[in-house]
Amino acid sequence: MTALVALLALPLAGALAAVVLPHGAVRGMVPALSVAMLAATAVLVAGLSAQAPTRLKLGQWPPPVGIVLEVDGLAAALIAMTALVMTAAALAALRSEQPAAAGARAAFGFWPLMLLLWAALNAVFVSRDLFNLYVGLELLSLASVGLVAIGGKPEALAAAMRYMLFALVGSLLYLAGVVLVYAAHGTLDIGLLADRTPAKPDALALALMTAGLMAKTALFPFHVWLPPAHGSAPAPASAMLSALVPKASFVILLRLWFEAMPDRAQDGALVLLAVLGTAAVIWGSLRALLQTRLKLVVAYSTVAQIGYLFLVFPLAGGGSAEMPWSAGAWTGVLFLALAHGLAKAAMFLAVGQWMAVTGSDRLDAMRGLATAMPMTSFAFALAAVTLVGLPPSGGFTGKYLLMTSAFAAGQWMWALVLAGGGLLAAAYLYRPLAILFARADAPGPATLPTRGMQAIPLCLAGAAIALGIASETPFELLSIGRPAAAEDGS
Amino acid sequence: MTDLATHVFTGLGVLFFLAGSVGFLRFPDIFSRLHALTKADNLGLGFIALGVAFQAGSWRQVALLALIWALVLLAAGTVSQLVARHALRERDGR
């Protein structure tokens, strides 16, 4: 309980302090804060493994009067992944920040926005109140847009503006659904909603909220904002935005379809979500193949990887709910989400270091960089292993669980998507890897990042692999408080 | 008696408002239209405030009515002056 409060309050307090304190003090505060957050995460996870989900009634008011927070395995796993990625991104930002070059403006803005983003993510992961989730999402979106705009170049401004428009539309659609839910049921609490008699407008509310969250998650065809936004933010910001932010709206989708309204999930709608996910895998991969800037390759890869997450809907919801294969699909998708977060953050942080060295993120500028910077190149390769889904990575575990579930359900086409998507990922990641590990034409760069700096992406990519090797612990964690719909029916 | 006063004053006030609007629509240029804004409407608002004051249950409410009217008067005076200057400049600037 204390750990949960700390995980919510620390980043908020840190953000407030980062607005007031002088820059030097903020730089000193951030590592301490990250350590405290990691410690609180460890306490939270340890406390959770022993028992059922932790519930916190804010202000001691039970719903429908008050707001309930609940930490289940899903929330705890994402909080932990967020803590790792945020810490890594913060360390990378601390080490790469050059006050003279970056300017006092960017140096001032980065830390409050980053900490507000962290607070918003944790708040969304644990909230069980639909309107509270709306406020959390807005905080997330505004902080993200600010981080994209921090670059200040015209492309960054256009990307931030486009992001803002999609975020606004997404919020409004989600809000429309929330309004309908409250009008029909007089409560916003997910737990209470699950027990209410279904009302006629529920399907419309669910559709509106889902559409809004799809725009925020950047599911095809609402993905157009993502690559330019993630491509033009500073590298540590891109790492957070790509690894973490789409997961928040995805978690809300899971809460809606599996916890708040599982019995209102129509099979057709579930299949449609997975079809859009399939389209995202194909389209994102093809676009990634065509990019000449490495950051855009990585960003389009996020579009494709987000697509996989939507395969969970037909495999664990609707007619598949409480079937022998539904738990596997649920856990598999969460493995994919966690592995993608760690691997994607590693990639963006590695690219950021290469950009600092070569001055550009064009693919042809990276030729032979592996000789000079083997650690970051190895990190990129490990992250690629995870994204392709090769053993023994966390990506492999996720895909394996999903594929087994798809065959068991007789829905083999989703298995095909997983296999085909892996091949496509191998194709678009082979290009940068081949260039990196090619023989260098020119002498290596004169100044290199420190070894500690180069180790940061390696740690993240290593964690993504470790997720697959030691899959037992996360597997146990993710099964805590799994919604009934995704529970093993056997 | 108080009800009668309310009827009379609010009725008068609304008449001023309607007259002001007609003037505002029909007057030929911005400067004469600004007259409609400052004269007829503020007079109308004064009558309405007076009429409603007869329904008030406490002096606090009456004071608030008076304050609001004063606030609107102040704003209207300032605004018409500034907007007129602005319009003059906009016209001459072309």
Add this chain to the structure above:
Amino acid sequence: MTWALDATLCAMILAVALATVLGRGVFRAIVFFVVYGLLLALAWVRLDAVDVALAEAAIGAGLTGVLFLAAFGRLARSGADAEPPPGRVNIAAALASAALTGALVWAWVALPLPGRPGPELAEALPRAGVENPVTAVLLNFRAWDTLLESVVLLAALVGLWMLARDEAWTEPLGLPQHVRPGGVMASFGRILPPVGVLVGAYVVYVGADRPGGAFQGGTVLAAVGIVAALAGLVRPPRVTRRAWRAALVAGPAVFLAAGLGGAALGAGFLTLPERIAGSAIFAIEIALALSIAVTLAFLVIGPPETGLEDQ
């Protein structure tokens, strides 16, 4: 008869909204939007939601309007106020919009009778520390929403400041303002602030028992600051002034500290013990109103600018 008033009001709201969307010219759209906010405030009064009416009058009609007007002026000076000529009528968009409206109308008809937390709220209200139920929901029952909302404002402001030019970063916020000494605007800027501070403080103060509260009152105080700045009475500060940055975070900080205090005392995060709930909420409201006032004023005034870049 009352029904006719509602019908007239609704028709006018719709007409103004349509004029905002369909009329030519961005400036016209902005002016219609200002009127729209004003009419909505009337609608909220008719819907028995005076707290919302206060917020709408202050924020919807007032601050948002000033924000858009200032943006229009800046766009006009960059030559970006022009709109492209209207293309074909966008039939797909019209159909989608009609479908959305139709769906909401259908939902209204299909809504079950109000299921609302009436009994639970009535039971909880006496322990909330304030009599105004809306304030009780905002600052006690759903305090977590309100705390997050107060940092949403902060996130928007920090994001807005990131849009400043690097060379303008150490300049005061907003454009430099100047007025004719002794002119109408200068005297207006001197008369309005005391009145506004009075009204704003009053709205915050009565919020515990009657319609009003930190957000509405804070917005009025923000308006005072904006008028004072526009009239050249005060100069907006620089971003580097830490006292002002402290004012930005005071409200959320006091709110968070109160929430953590509850946790430290063993009552639980964001729990206000019944004995002190009233005074705790009052303290939070005062700090929040201050921060909201400063944040909103800065949001409208804009990021630091040199004022030299235009032409």
Add this chain to the structure above:
Amino acid sequence: MSGVTLYALTGAALVGTGFFGLIAARHLLRRVLAFNLIGSGLFVYLGAAGARGGEADPVPQALIITGIVVALSASALAVGLIVALARARGRAMLPEEDVGG
């Protein structure tokens, strides 16, 4: 038809009107205006739902006040972005939509 229903229908119509503006307009300031129309339309709808059956429900009112403040925050950031974008590009439109005119 009761007064409350009238407001709910108005809210629904406002959402549609704003949605049209959001899709059809290209000038970004107009789009942010349209965003505000949709938001307030939803709030009117919610407020009407809360006012059903006599006694006004305070929860929607609190949600709406929160929503109004959040909408203002988003509008302020969006408007700032538009101004910065117009200063950089000379146009208040997204590059890909800036055709003709």
Add this chain to the structure above:
Amino acid sequence: MTVWLTFMAMGVLVSLAGALVRVWRGPGRADRMTGAQLAGTSGVAVLMLLAPIEGWATLDVAAILALFGALAAVGFVKALSADGGGDPEEEDGDPVPLAGDRND
């Protein structure tokens, strides 16, 4: 009394609609802004008329409306001055010319 006041409020709304016609037609930006100002005064009048019906807290809304009406108008003249910070009473600095649509 309720019926009478409601009727009067409708009368003021009708006059407000007249102001809206001017906002639509213009032709100048000052005409439109003046129309909005008139609408604001009418809104204050409606709120006053509704106070005995809806409760006197309505007057608080009216006060805020009056305050913000003035703010919007000052914001207008300021925003459209030559450098975005001027005063139409000053010697120099004409309003910004329209870049686009003249009838805007």
